[in-house]
Amino acid sequence: MFYIYCPYCAEYREEEEFHPKGQAHIARPLDPMATSDDAWGDYLFFRDNPRGVHHELWVHAVGCRKFFNVTRDTRTYAILETYRIGEQPSVTADSVSTGSAASTATLTGVQA
């Protein structure tokens, strides 16, 4: 069970209030008609699916109903950071592998 910090409500809430919505930071191609089939297929169907640090979109479905981003480890299920839409993550796969994550992550969730 996750205990998730909603960056809009500024509170920890139980997982049941939220829904995961897949990978975060996927930009829709600006000119779909000019996009090749390969690039459109990538946009629609191909996801990173990493074993490790993953940036994902969640919605606070029965709370404030806002979308926000979560950085989570898909092996340990530990939530490393939550941040608002439009912001960039401060914890990434690179920062975790170099060991700087623990100091920069300000909002840590309780792991499952």
Add this chain to the structure above:
Amino acid sequence: MQRYSGFSLVKHALSHHENWQRHWRNPAPKKEYDVVIVGGGGHGLATAYYLAKEHGITNVAVIEKGWLGGGNTARNTTIVRSNYLWDEAAALYEHAMKLWEGLSQDLNYNVMFSQRGVLNLGHTLQDMRDIQRRVNANRLNGIDGEVVTPERIKEIEPALDVSARARYPILGASWQPRGGVARHDAVAWGFARGADALGVDLLQQTEVTGFKMLDGKVVGVHTNRGDIGAKTVGCVTAGNSGTLAKMAGFQLPLESHPLQALVSEPLKPILNTVTMSNHVHGYISQSDKGDLVIGAGIDGYLGYGQRGSFSIVEHTLQAIVEMFPVFSRVRMNRQWGGIVDTTPDACPIISRTPVRGLYFNCGWGTGGFKATPGSGNVFAWSLAHGQMHPIAAPFSIDRFRTGALIDEHGAAGVAH
């Protein structure tokens, strides 16, 4: 290979059952194989078995990082059926169903395949329209199936609450009498024993750490027990397929999710069939040991932890108690999770890849067990011929770029 029979049982009884042959050898890896199968689950072992048996290719290794059949093969809820909507998927699952029907004889190993029938319940008018459409499509494809009324459902499965008092009253169901369950471990062990007897090397505790390439063609694999050469490599690695594809330098349209299942304490026989409900979202059958075997939906987030969230267990049991109020005080014994590799269209990927000689059979998502023999059979044919089997051809990775998806979300049994 020692064959099993009533006579052999009597013969071995005389020596107190102490001289039974081991199921398979534990060989050291050779330098090179014609075909290397990565992943020693049911699908991988079936592939090796059919390669040796039907195509005479016996210089084959199955590489497994843990133990045989220790992943999703041992974690699923063992349901077998073939009532899929679209022609491509129906052909694939029905091919498997026909192999299931002769599998115990073929393998000389009792896989305890029990055709006790599968009910897919409908609770809304739209459910019933979808069920009628799917059953009609099944029958046109030569797959057994009928639409049954609540009265008939009550005859088939008396413990089910078909009354109008239910929160989600049952309006009808699709009924596939040839569906049922099989013993999941026995399927892996039977294929492993059969493959081993035909000369396939089963390499356990051997983890693939990378692929050896030469001019865009795969020539072997790196493992924690040294390099192993291969002319052809087939990856059948379920939830880990995305990781392996990354090692080979390309991406697969897969997302790995935890899928949980649970079993109850053993009860006296009460369930006759497999009952699934898309709408209240759960499925249940009773094992020969007496436990209720229960499953439902995936956890919505990505995860490789082979465990999921507690809330999903609660939802699953709510669904079961909605269908079977009589089970409201049954205690659950064990709960676990497996990592399923889901695709955008709920159909598998059986395909060539951008790397020559490297094939993937993955993306079975939440319902791969039922296809085990069929998947191995068509994948073995494809590896042996260097081209995709006609049944496997529509399941190419290319469909996610051409748009020729095979959308089986409806017939995947429960909504995920």
